Amino acid sequence: xxxxxxxxxxxxxxxxxxxxxxxxxxxxxxxxxxxxxxxxxxxxxxxxxxxxxxxxxxxxxxxxxxxxxxxxxxxxxxxxxxxxxxxxxxxxxxxxxxxxxxxxxxxxxxxxxxxxxxxxxxxxxxxxxxxxxxxxxxxxxxxxxxxxxxxxxxxxxxxxxxxxxxxxxxxxxxxxxxxxxxxxxxxxxxxxxxxxxxxxxxxxxxxxxxxxxxxxxxxxxxxxxxxxxxxxxxxxxxxxxxxxxxxxxxxxxxxxxxxxxxxxxxxxxxxxxxxxxxxxxxxxxxxxxxxxxxxxxxxxxxxxxxxxxxxxxxxxxxxxxxxxxxxxxxxxxxxxxxxxxxxxxxxxxxxxxxxxxxxxxxxxxxxxxxxxxxxxxxxxxxxxxxx
Ligand SMILES: Cc1ncc(COP(=O)(O)O)c(C=O)c1O
Numbered sequence: 001x002x003x004x005x006x007x008x009x010x011x012x013x014x015x016x017x018x019x020x021x022x023x024x025x026x027x028x029x030x031x032x033x034x035x036x037x038x039x040x041x042x043x044x045x046x047x048x049x050x051x052x053x054x055x056x057x058x059x060x061x062x063x064x065x066x067x068x069x070x071x072x073x074x075x076x077x078x079x080x081x082x083x084x085x086x087x088x089x090x091x092x093x094x095x096x097x098x099x100x101x102x103x104x105x106x107x108x109x110x111x112x113x114x115x116x117x118x119x120x121x122x123x124x125x126x127x128x129x130x131x132x133x134x135x136x137x138x139x140x141x142x143x144x145x146x147x148x149x150x151x152x153x154x155x156x157x158x159x160x161x162x163x164x165x166x167x168x169x170x171x172x173x174x175x176x177x178x179x180x181x182x183x184x185x186x187x188x189x190x191x192x193x194x195x196x197x198x199x200x201x202x203x204x205x206x207x208x209x210x211x212x213x214x215x216x217x218x219x220x221x222x223x224x225x226x227x228x229x230x231x232x233x234x235x236x237x238x239x240x241x242x243x244x245x246x247x248x249x250x251x252x253x254x255x256x257x258x259x260x261x262x263x264x265x266x267x268x269x270x271x272x273x274x275x276x277x278x279x280x281x282x283x284x285x286x287x288x289x290x291x292x293x294x295x296x297x298x299x300x301x302x303x304x305x306x307x308x309x310x311x312x313x314x315x316x317x318x319x320x321x322x323x324x325x326x327x328x329x330x331x332x333x334x335x336x337x338x339x340x341x342x343x344x345x346x347x348x349x350x351x352x353x354x355x356x357x358x359x360x361x362x363x364x365x366x367x368x369x370x371x372x373x374x375x376x377x378x379x380x381x382x383x384x385x386x387x
Contacts, residue, residue, distance in 0.1 A: 015346065020047025023365045023372055025351065035351045036362045036376045041185065041217045044244045044328075045289055046365040052247050055285035056278065064278045068270065074280035081287055085226045087235050088255035092264060093275025097216035097242030098131025100252035104179065104212045104238045105135050107256060107263045109155070111210055112176035114263070119154070120176040122212075125161035127187030127356070128180065130214055139179060142187070162192035164199040177210035177238075178203075182228035185217035185363075188356035189324050189331025197232040204237070210260055212238040216252070220244030221290045221366060223327035224300030247286035251279040295366040299327045302366075306330065306373050313381045320384065321358070330362040331355075332380065334387070341383055350379045360384075 016028040023046045025033045038044055045052060059074065066072065079091040094100045105122065112120025124130065126141040137145055138153035141161075146152060157175075159166035161184060178200055184190035197213075204211040211234075218228040219241035225231050227239060237260040242252035252274075256263070273279075290296055307325045310332065314320045322333040337357045345352045355361045360383075364376055 022046040022048075023368045031349065033346065033349050033351050034372060034375060034379075036364045036380075037351050037353050038244075038363050038365045039248065040353065041222060041243045041329075041363040042246075043248050044220060044222060044295070044366045045247045045286055046367045047248075049247060049286070049289065049367075051289050052282050052285045055281045056249070059278050059281035062277070065273070065276045067272070068275065072275065072277050072280065074277050074284050075275040078275075078280045078284045078287065081284065082253060082255060085287070085291070086239065086255055087230075088239060088257045088261070090256055090261040092254045092256075092269065093280070094242070094252035094254065094271055095250045095273050095279075096131075096252050097214075097240065098133045098136045098252075099271065099274070100216065100240035100242050100254045101130045101136045101139070101179075101214060102133055103254035103264070103269060104214075104240050104256075105139065106269055107238055107254070107260050108177035108179070108210055108212060110263045110268065111260065112174070115176070115208075117174055117176060119174050121155050121157050121172060121174040122177045122179050123157050123159055123167055123170055123175060124178075125180050125184070126158055127161055127184055127190060128214075129184070129186035130179070130181075131216075161187070161190060162196050164196070164203065167200075167203065171207070175207070175209055177212050179212040179214060181214045181216075181218060183218045183223065183326055183329055185329065185361075186355055188333065188359040189329055189361055191324050191326055195232070197229055197234055201232075201234040201236075210237040212236060212240070214240050216240055216242045217363075218329065220287070221296035221299055221327075222329055222363070224296060224303060225327075226290075226296060228326070245286070246279055246283040249279040249282040251275070251283050290366070293367075299366045302364075302368065302370075302373050303327045303330075305370065306362075306364075306377055309374065309377045310380070313377070314384060317384060319387060328362075328364050328366055330360075332360040332362075332384070334358045334360070334384070338387060341387060344386075345379065345383055348379050348383065350376065352380070 128141040130136040130139040213236040
């Protein structure tokens with residue numbers, strides 16, 4: 001039996017990581033790993049990014065925390081920058097992705113209540129992942145994460161992803177919003193048809209529903225736009241992000257536009273730590289770096305190189321069912337479950353992840369060099385050949 005004081009929510013862990021620099025991490029034995037996962041889509045700038053580290057240190061010397069009863073300068077600056085980059089109008093800062101989605105869901109509920117809908121419903125997708133709080137796991141389209149936690153929060157209707165007709169069929173007079181990921185991350189890097197988000201936008205406009213996009217994994221430059229919806233030239237009513245926003249400090253954001261931006265009023269919502277000076281200073285530096293260093297465009301360029309190389313090298317593999325990717329989000333779906341590849345990759349000094357049972361998921365940092373990108377591809381190809 002484990003002697004650890006930590007609850008066993010992550011299963012057995014065998015590697016202790018103690019240091020990071022760029023795309024590399026070192027364990028307590030001094031072994032270096034190339035990280036093709038970025039702390040699960042968090043450290044897009046890699047580790048110990050100088051401008052972020054500097055911002056954290058400088059802010060820590062000035063003011064780590066004050067309550068949201070006062071104006072917080074880095075919070076204002078980050079809010080303004082996010083609004084500018086996203087085309088949204090207002091921001092609520094949280095501490096995590098799930099909390100950002102909680103804010104979005106509360107907006108949807110109150111939006112419905114204001115229209116006289118007593119039991120508002122939000123349509124979400126099968127194979128989605130929206131978080132582990134009770135409302136967000138109720139929204140999630142994966143039975144495995146819900147088992148044992150009933151009764152769930154009511155008011156969610158699940159439909160097939162990438163199927164506008166399924167939404168039309170599931171809608172009722174209580175429908176108030178659609179919430180989907182522009183690319184499903186945990187569900188296996190599932191990329192919908194090019195016009196899926198446009199179809200959702202049109203349907204929401206027609207019906208007066210809120211379009212709420214969960215960009216907690218796909219946001220912050222990862223897909224080659226700041227938010228993935230920007231590929232579609234649409235704007236959602238609500239978008240949530242977290243992971244890559246602070247490059248490792250815990251911060252989430254729920255951005256809204258139009259009527260949705262005015263729903264939460266004093267007393268409706270809040271957070272002690274959400275948007276505190278330290279995390280906002282870090283996220284501001286991280287977001288500025290993404291823009292200033294042109295890393296969003298770089299994600300798109302690297303994506304093409306990596307996808308082409310993966311597809312070329314694996315084109316004759318009988319073990320591969322599909323190769324998907326957009327920006328620095330890649331899913332290589334095998335014909336059988338392959339969770340064991342995580343440890344096998346680690347033995348080759350590469351960190352990656354397997355999701356949805358049989359999909360190797362790569363979420364590399366946006367700062368990797370061409371050579372590092374090739375090393376990731378070549379190692380994955382070798383792993384599959386040996387599997
Ligand atoms: C799309 C999406 N939504 C929500 C979450 C939950 O974020 P957090 O773990 O920060 O609560 C995740 C985390 O993996 C995610 O990928």
